[in-house]
Amino acid sequence: xxxxxxxxxxxxxxxxxxxxxxxxxxxxxxxxxxxxxxxxxxxxxxxxxxxxxxxxxxxxxxxxxxxxxxxxxxxxxxxxxxxxxxxxxxxxxxxxxxxxxxxxxxxxxxxxxxxxxxxxxxxxxxxxxxxxxxxxxxxxxxxxxxxxxxxxxxxxxxxxxxxxxxxxxxxxxxxxxxxxxxxxxxxxxxxxxxxxxxxxxxxxxxxxxxxxxxxxxxxxxxxxxxxxxxxxxxxxxxxxxxxxxxxxxxxxxxxxxxxxxxxxxxxxxxxxxxxxxxxxxxxxxxxxxxxxxxxxxxxxxxxxxxxxxxxxxxxxxxxxxxxxxxxxxxxxxxxxxxxxxxxxxxxxxxxxxxxxxxxxxxxxxxxxxxxxxxxxxxxxxxxxxxxxxxxxxxxxxxxxxxxxxxxxxxxxxxxxxxxxxxxxxxxxxxxxxxxxxxxxxxxxxxxxxxxxxxxxxxxxxxxxxxxxxxxxxxxxxxxxxxxxxxxxxxxxxxxxxxxxxxxxxxxxxxxxxxx
Amino acid sequence: xxxxxxxxxxxxxxxxxxxxxxxxxxxxxxxxxxxxxxxxxxxxxxxxxxxxxxxxxxxxxxxxxxxxxxxxxxxxxxxxxxxxxxxxxxxxxxxxxxxxxxxxxxxxxxxxxxxxxxxxxxxxxxxxxxxxxxxxxxxxxxxxxxxxxxxxxxxxxxxxxxxxxxxxxxxxxxxxxxxxxxxxxxxxxxxxxxxxxxxxxxxxxxxxxxxxxxxxxxxxxxxxxxxxxxxxxxxxxxxxxxxxxxxxxxxxxxxxxxxxxxxxxxxxxxxxxxxxxxxxxxxxxxxxxxxxxxxxxxxxxxxxxxxxxxxxxxxxxxxxxxxxxxxxxxxxxxxxxxxxxxxxxxxxxxxxxxxxxxxxxxxxxxxxxxxxxxxxxxxxx
Ligand SMILES: Nc1ncnc2c1ncn2[C@@H]1O[C@H](COP(=O)(O)OP(=O)(O)OP(=O)(O)O)[C@@H](O)[C@H]1O
Ligand SMILES: [Mg+2]
Numbered sequence: 001x002x003x004x005x006x007x008x009x010x011x012x013x014x015x016x017x018x019x020x021x022x023x024x025x026x027x028x029x030x031x032x033x034x035x036x037x038x039x040x041x042x043x044x045x046x047x048x049x050x051x052x053x054x055x056x057x058x059x060x061x062x063x064x065x066x067x068x069x070x071x072x073x074x075x076x077x078x079x080x081x082x083x084x085x086x087x088x089x090x091x092x093x094x095x096x097x098x099x100x101x102x103x104x105x106x107x108x109x110x111x112x113x114x115x116x117x118x119x120x121x122x123x124x125x126x127x128x129x130x131x132x133x134x135x136x137x138x139x140x141x142x143x144x145x146x147x148x149x150x151x152x153x154x155x156x157x158x159x160x161x162x163x164x165x166x167x168x169x170x171x172x173x174x175x176x177x178x179x180x181x182x183x184x185x186x187x188x189x190x191x192x193x194x195x196x197x198x199x200x201x202x203x204x205x206x207x208x209x210x211x212x213x214x215x216x217x218x219x220x221x222x223x224x225x226x227x228x229x230x231x232x233x234x235x236x237x238x239x240x241x242x243x244x245x246x247x248x249x250x251x252x253x254x255x256x257x258x259x260x261x262x263x264x265x266x267x268x269x270x271x272x273x274x275x276x277x278x279x280x281x282x283x284x285x286x287x288x289x290x291x292x293x294x295x296x297x298x299x300x301x302x303x304x305x306x307x308x309x310x311x312x313x314x315x316x317x318x319x320x321x322x323x324x325x326x327x328x329x330x331x332x333x334x335x336x337x338x339x340x341x342x343x344x345x346x347x348x349x350x351x352x353x354x355x356x357x358x359x360x361x362x363x364x365x366x367x368x369x370x371x372x373x374x375x376x377x378x379x380x381x382x383x384x385x386x387x388x389x390x391x392x393x394x395x396x397x398x399x400x401x402x403x404x405x406x407x408x409x410x411x412x413x414x415x416x417x418x419x420x421x422x423x424x425x426x427x428x429x430x431x432x433x434x435x436x437x438x439x440x441x442x443x444x445x446x447x448x449x450x451x452x453x454x455x456x457x458x459x460x461x462x463x464x465x466x467x468x469x470x471x472x473x474x475x476x477x478x479x480x481x482x483x484x485x486x487x488x489x490x491x492x493x494x495x496x497x498x499x500x501x502x503x504x505x506x507x508x509x510x511x512x513x514x515x
Numbered sequence: 516x517x518x519x520x521x522x523x524x525x526x527x528x529x530x531x532x533x534x535x536x537x538x539x540x541x542x543x544x545x546x547x548x549x550x551x552x553x554x555x556x557x558x559x560x561x562x563x564x565x566x567x568x569x570x571x572x573x574x575x576x577x578x579x580x581x582x583x584x585x586x587x588x589x590x591x592x593x594x595x596x597x598x599x600x601x602x603x604x605x606x607x608x609x610x611x612x613x614x615x616x617x618x619x620x621x622x623x624x625x626x627x628x629x630x631x632x633x634x635x636x637x638x639x640x641x642x643x644x645x646x647x648x649x650x651x652x653x654x655x656x657x658x659x660x661x662x663x664x665x666x667x668x669x670x671x672x673x674x675x676x677x678x679x680x681x682x683x684x685x686x687x688x689x690x691x692x693x694x695x696x697x698x699x700x701x702x703x704x705x706x707x708x709x710x711x712x713x714x715x716x717x718x719x720x721x722x723x724x725x726x727x728x729x730x731x732x733x734x735x736x737x738x739x740x741x742x743x744x745x746x747x748x749x750x751x752x753x754x755x756x757x758x759x760x761x762x763x764x765x766x767x768x769x770x771x772x773x774x775x776x777x778x779x780x781x782x783x784x785x786x787x788x789x790x791x792x793x794x795x796x797x798x799x800x801x802x803x804x805x806x807x808x809x810x811x812x813x814x815x816x817x818x819x820x821x822x823x824x825x826x827x828x829x830x831x832x833x834x835x836x837x838x839x840x841x842x843x844x845x846x847x848x849x850x851x852x853x854x855x856x857x858x859x860x861x862x863x864x865x866x867x868x869x870x871x872x873x874x875x876x877x878x879x880x881x882x883x884x885x886x887x888x889x890x891x892x893x894x895x896x
Contacts, residue, residue: 327761328758329761329762346756346759348756349749349752349757351752352748356748357756360749360761361760361761363742369742372741374741374745376740
């Protein structure tokens with residue numbers, strides 16, 4: 001049987017000289033779910049962008065159903081039934097879901113205007129057909145990431161995509177949403193579609209895919225039937241060495257109270273109460289994990305604690321010094337570091353160089369500041385050191401952050417925040433989009449910081465991550481703390497789940513002693 | 516080849532030259548279509564500014580003004596603040612500097628001139644603080660507020676000129692000439708003899724030339740070497756990131772508007788004290804807005820502003836001459852200018868060339884030449 005897609009000898013060199021694909025032969029069978037894995041910067045997104053016509057290969061050819069094709073643009077790829085959902089979404093925030101779905105191929109009504117009714121109808125139909133649940137008339141701005149992603153997929157299906165490329169779709173999803181996505185993906189395949197699926201979570205590869213291809217350093221290492229391989233094998237093929245996915249934690253040595261949060265409340269711009277009288281402490285030498293389904297106040301909590309939003313009432317203190325309603329600079333000066341959940345919004349200036357992204361919290365003090373000037377030698381040196389220490393894949397630190405792969409962008413943030421020697425480290429989704437090797441590294445570092453005496457507040461959609469890294473866990477639901485578990489090791493996933501969904505609740509008296 | 520392209524400064528230079536050449540070529544085509552005597556007209560345009568010594572002077576003088584306003588615009592634009600305040604700042608700069616020379620009784624010429632120039636810078640600064648504050652703290656759209664402030668500045672200029680500065684009973688609306696003793700000296704030192712004679716008689720290229728060079732260096736230094744410049748650039752790159760990282764974005768925005776005003780104020784001083792040596796009606800005629808072209812062409816990098824200022828000044832000077840000496844209208848020249856702006860702001864041109872070069876030089880080593888962050892931020896290494 002001829003494969004639906006065959007990519008032969010693909011070479012891709014970017015204009016800055018980075019060779020992202022070095023002669024790749026890759027094929028996909030009709031009707032399969034094909035997982036594509038590999039370290040950050042291995043060239044996965046690049047290969048798929050070539051397939052989708054977004055990047056042009058420097059060399060090599062593309063065959064669709066055995067026939068040579070050439071896609072100069074995504075439009076041409078879509079016309080040939082190939083659709084892609086990107087690592088970073090590309091939707092119009094002020095449009096409704098339905099408008100986004102039909103954008104570019106709108107059903108027109110009288111006078112050439114958009115036929116809104118029909119747009120809603122097709123969106124609803126597609127949504128039902130593939131089990132991709134969306135609110136067709138909701139404005140995009142108001143829906144969460146999971147639904148946005150479903151909108152992206154629907155958009156591709158609406159254009160008639162037969163082959164769907166999903167670039168790290170689960171990186172932004174909660175475990176529940178991931179399961180929903182998998183159900184939808186299976187439905188797609190049952191209805192004759194083909195799916196290529198990029199992920200860093202090897203568990204997911206095992207769960208969903210028929211075959212898996214491993215890439216490393218721009219080369220294709222191998223393609224196998226998923227059933228014939230183990231996650232350990234895959235990890236080894238990806239990284240080229242043994243990987244330990246379990247965290248080894250030194251025994252906890254809990255110190256003094258470092259951060260104290262008292263009766264914190266936050267009301268959103270539209271008047272919704274996002275945080276309700278939240279109180280807890282974080283101690284030196286512990287990782288306090290926050291378990292909750294995304295959208296239950298975690299984002300707001302982190303942003304209030306880091307000075308990005310004002311509190312409605314209540315206080316947070318670091319070593320007794322109030323940090324609520326202070327500027328981000330003041331909060332940072334009090335010793336708080338922050339890995340933001342959305343790296344592209346807050347965490348990075350994409351067009352600025354890597355070096356410059358690494359000094360935003362420290363450029364104004366020696367050794368980075370020398371007299372009136374910024375000491376460029378120090379900036380350069382720190383850049384080199386951190387690039388090496390955190391294994392950021394780039395030719396040099398003067399390149400703009402845009403030239404990095406998604407996971408390497410995340411490493412830039414992690415490098416900056418970890419290297420600031422924080423007393424309190426607030427880490428939101430620290431390993432989102434990061435490959436197994438680097439995840440291992442970041443988790444180790446996080447635990448190391450805690451063992452060295454920092455207070456770590458960990459927020460992650462990955463429940464297993466919260467459970468394996470934390471010493472203590474609090475569960476949140478709708479902006480309130482529903483439970484606290486002083487010994488993270490002794491709580492089960494199911495138990496935690498009940499608190500995260502607000503089914504079970506501890507009384508304040510029960511929690512008081514442990515918060 | 517590859518090495519040369521790796522040097523971002525060279526690439527920028529090539530980009531500007533390329534854009535100007537293509538635009539000139541298109542200009543020639545337009546001329547051929549429109550003019551009775553296309554070769555004569557085009558020659559006047561292309562070579563006019565160099566054809567006579569005083570025309571050469573006109574070109575350089577105008578370029579100096581353009582470079583000052585270009586710097587001004589480059590600084591606010593770098594922070595992605597779309598201030599159009601340069602025009603008003605320039606007008607007030609001219610008003611203040613001319614008035615100081617005319618009316619402030621400081622004996623020493625050096626001191627009076629210095630005070631006049633500093634006063635122009637100061638008024639530009641203040642005229643920047645206002646829209647900066649309105650934008651940063653009250654979220655007022657800077658395009659609207661700066662246009663309003665420009666109108667106010669212009670009316671103030673006209674008012675003071677008509678009712679206070681114009682000599683009583685004069686039949687024209689202009690000030691007296693600045694007293695000879697208090698005019699800014701020619702850039703040529705006296706001991707240069709013949710050259711000094713030539714330049715000081717036929718041109719008004721003054722010490723403002725040196726101030727302009729210093730301003731470019733200082734502007735570049737400020738932008739690429741100081742903490743303030745870093746803050747400015749990060750705000751321009753992603754203001755949310757800047758805020759998250761701890762930068763006091765509001766304060767930096769106000770300062771960006773204000774510091775940009777200093778350079779526009781200096782442009783005004785140059786008009787009053789360097790070019791006209793008096794205050795006249797319509798002293799600016801929109802020069803402040805031309806700063807946008809100059810800055811855009813220079814990718815908001817102060818070091819490239821002189822180059823783009825000279826190039827653009829040359830076009831304007833050539834246009835003037837062609838308009839006067841042929842049947843071509845100014846409109847055609849505006850067409851060429853618009854083409855240049857388009858070509859220069861089309862990001863795509865150079866990367867394509869560079870990619871070709873990379874490919875021809877073999878590949879596969881993985882360590883390539885540096886892409887330039889943010890259109891040349893770290894340009895001069
Ligand atoms: N637009 C670009 N310009 C220059 N280099 C790029 C560009 N995009 C990617 N690269 C480089 O190409 C290499 C491969 O990047 P790619 O995005 O394909 O990696 P990836 O496998 O998707 O990684 P990740 O898992 O981190 O998303 C990286 O070294 C990256 O720095
Ligand atoms: Mg990727």
